[in-house]
Amino acid sequence: MLTTRPALDDIEDALANGTVSREPHETYRALRERAPVYWSQHLEQWLVTPFDLVEQTLMQPVRFSNYGYDTLFIARLGKEATSFPTLVHHFQQRGLIISDPPEHTRLRRAVRAPFSVHSVNRLTDTIQGRVDGLLDRIGDRFDVMEDFARPLTVSVISDLLGVPEDDRGQFPTWSYDLIRFFGTPRPAIENAAVLEQALMEWRALLVRLFAARHARPRDDLLSHVAAQIDVGEVSLEEALFTCVHLMIGGHETTTSTVASTLHCLLTHPEQWAAVQESPDLLTGAIEEAIRLETPVMRARRSATEDCEIDGHQIKAGEAVVPIFASANRDPARFDRPDVFDLRRDFSARHHWAFGRGTHFCLGAPLARLESQIGLATLLRRFPDLRLANDFEPRWKPSLSIRALEELPLEVGPPRPAA
């Protein structure tokens, strides 16, 4: 067993100076080749990068728990963590995302009904209506992220939960505050202060909505959850945490998926022409785009016991991070892993963009359907869609979320060069 933890200076530099946050793939390739299980001193985390070891870690939910990672991260604020009581309290609770079986099983069962393949397919017409409404309003130049994908995904998840139109304005900002706090290599005090405020407002909104649905139930997920709080199936804390994460998971990742798929297609003209010819190819294009630009790049686990991964000694209580974005580009698993190929055959070889095992993305069917309808409609209505002339891809700085800062597109007659 390997008990030493040699540091790789170039990797630590890339983590510390933000290179990994914007351009992760080179560093993950280097880790797969040189240190497949790597203790980063800067992150105070084990990084697990090869496909088979990522899989192995995800398939041991008891040994590598979903509970504890966030608390470890917050604890790195030191004594100052006590300035953020809501933040600390929130992440010490066991909600859907940070629980293990049997709690996780109970919570997932409490919210899963509207996310099943069967339920989601019944939303087809509603989603199509939202897509058409948004596309009716776009001009000759628009940003796919903020003018199309985000309003679409925010409205779909809000409809599903039953968050009223007037209460939707802030939660994308709160989501961003949360993702930014946990997406930096070390917790930043200023981000913690912003997140503290966001969580207070978010929880106040949900408490108010649970009370309203308790008094007058509707046909929505918040009413269903409110009823389960009443009968003691879930606690208020569990319900709050779980709904926060459904709201984040319901829009942030799908927004990225829509934009990344378009980006991949528009930068590969032959494949763009192919989907215009055969829109059925979009399904494969979406899967390939989320393999290549995996929206949630990493899982967050903590070891519950002393153990080993591939001969490396892991101590109980240490953070262990299996990296989906790396597994999905592992040449041991995928031929030409850095190439976008919408005809890639996934039938026998899954990608792990939605994770694997107990915490496999609850919203995967919804994400796939929204992306499919959104992209198919865009393609059909705007066959001359193209990247804006001045577009340079810039990715949001985050260790956890892979998303373009913006994706400006143009439709209609080409504009004269400026």
Added chain:
Amino acid sequence: MTTAPQPPETWVVEVSADCVSSGQCIMTAPDLFILDEDGFSRPVRDRVGLDRTEDLRQAVDGCPVGAIRTARG
């Protein structure tokens, strides 16, 4: 004279290659589904009695990728 035994009324159950090992089916009906050596789900028995229809329905609905197929047979 004897009558031929009637074939039992059953569900034929399959788990497709779409399985992602979420384990939802096993938590719903631990006697009907099991993980194979690669961690993917498969039915314990290919045929399941109609008395387990509700459990099967929950397993089908609970699968996040719709990998469980059932047919009368």
